[in-house]
Amino acid sequence: MPEWTRDELVALYPDGTVSVQVDDEVRAMTTAEWNAWIDAQVGTPNLTQDP
Amino acid sequence: MTSPYPFVAGATLTADQLNSYPGLIFVKSQAVGSGVSSVSVSGIDGFDAYQIVFDRIDSSVNTLLVVDDATSLTGSNWQYTTLRWDGSATPTLYANTSAANAEFGLIDTNKSAATLTVYNLNGTGRTRFHAMSQFFDGVVLSGGSYDADTTSTSLTFSPGSGTFSGGNIIVYGYNNA
Numbered sequence: 001m002p003e004w005t006r007d008e009l010v011a012l013y014p015d016g017t018v019s020v021q022v023d024d025e026v027r028a029m030t031t032a033e034w035n036a037w038i039d040a041q042v043g044t045p046n047l048t049q050d051p
Numbered sequence: 052m053t054s055p056y057p058f059v060a061g062a063t064l065t066a067d068q069l070n071s072y073p074g075l076i077f078v079k080s081q082a083v084g085s086g087v088s089s090v091s092v093s094g095i096d097g098f099d100a101y102q103i104v105f106d107r108i109d110s111s112v113n114t115l116l117v118v119d120d121a122t123s124l125t126g127s128n129w130q131y132t133t134l135r136w137d138g139s140a141t142p143t144l145y146a147n148t149s150a151a152n153a154e155f156g157l158i159d160t161n162k163s164a165a166t167l168t169v170y171n172l173n174g175t176g177r178t179r180f181h182a183m184s185q186f187f188d189g190v191v192l193s194g195g196s197y198d199a200d201t202t203s204t205s206l207t208f209s210p211g212s213g214t215f216s217g218g219n220i221i222v223y224g225y226n227n228a
Binding site: 046047 | 091157
C-alpha cells in the first residue's frame with residue numbers, strides 16, 4: 001500500500017493552512033505544531049484508490 | 052427504578068423517571084470545520100454510554116478515522132481490532148494492542164458516515180467501543196478499548212491522514228435501565 005511522503009504532504013497542506021478544533025474554537029497550527037503534524041503524517045497509508 | 056411504560060394519559064412523569072430514561076438523549080452536535088487536523092468534543096458526560104454519529108463527514112483524502120483523547124486517555128493504552136471489507140476482495144483484519152489512538156473506521160472525501168458507540172467513558176475501568184463506517188463500496192467494523200482506569204468527558208477525532216473539511220459529529224447519550 002502506498003504511503004504519504006513529506007513532499008506530498010507539504011504540497012497538499014502548506015504551513016498556515018491546517019487548524020486544530022476544540023468544540024467551536026478553531027485555531028491555526030503554529031509552525032512548530034505543523035511540522036510535528038507533517039512528521040506524524042509521513043508514512044501513513046495513502047488510500048488513493050478503492051481498496 | 053420502574054419504567055413508566057406503558058404511558059397512561061394524564062399520569063405524571065417524575066424527574067427520576069425522565070433522568071433514568073433508557074433511550075437516546077441528544078447531548079450535542081459539533082460542526083466540523085474545514086482544514087482541521089482534529090476535532091475535540093467536550094462535555095461528553097453524564098451517561099452510561101454514548102452513540103456518536105459522524106454525519107456527512109468530508110475529508111481531504113481517503114483515510115482512517117481515529118479516536119483518542121489527548122487530555123485524559125493518553126499513552127499507548129488503546130487496543131482495537133478492525134475488519135475491513137470492500138465487497139469484492141478478501142476482508143482485511145488489523146489489530147493493535149498498544150496504540151496511542153484507535154483507528155476505528157475509514158472515511159472518503161464525499162459525505163462519509165460512521166457510528167461509534169462508547170461505553171464507560173465517564174467511569175473507572177476500561178472504556179470500550181465498537182464502530183461501523185462506510186468507505187467506498189465497503190464496510191469497516193471495529194471494536195476495542197482504552198485499557199486503563201481513566202475517566203474522560205471528551206474525545207478527539209482526526210483523520211489518519213490529511214484534514215477534515217466538513218460535516219457534523221453528533222453525540223447522543225443513554226443510561227442502562
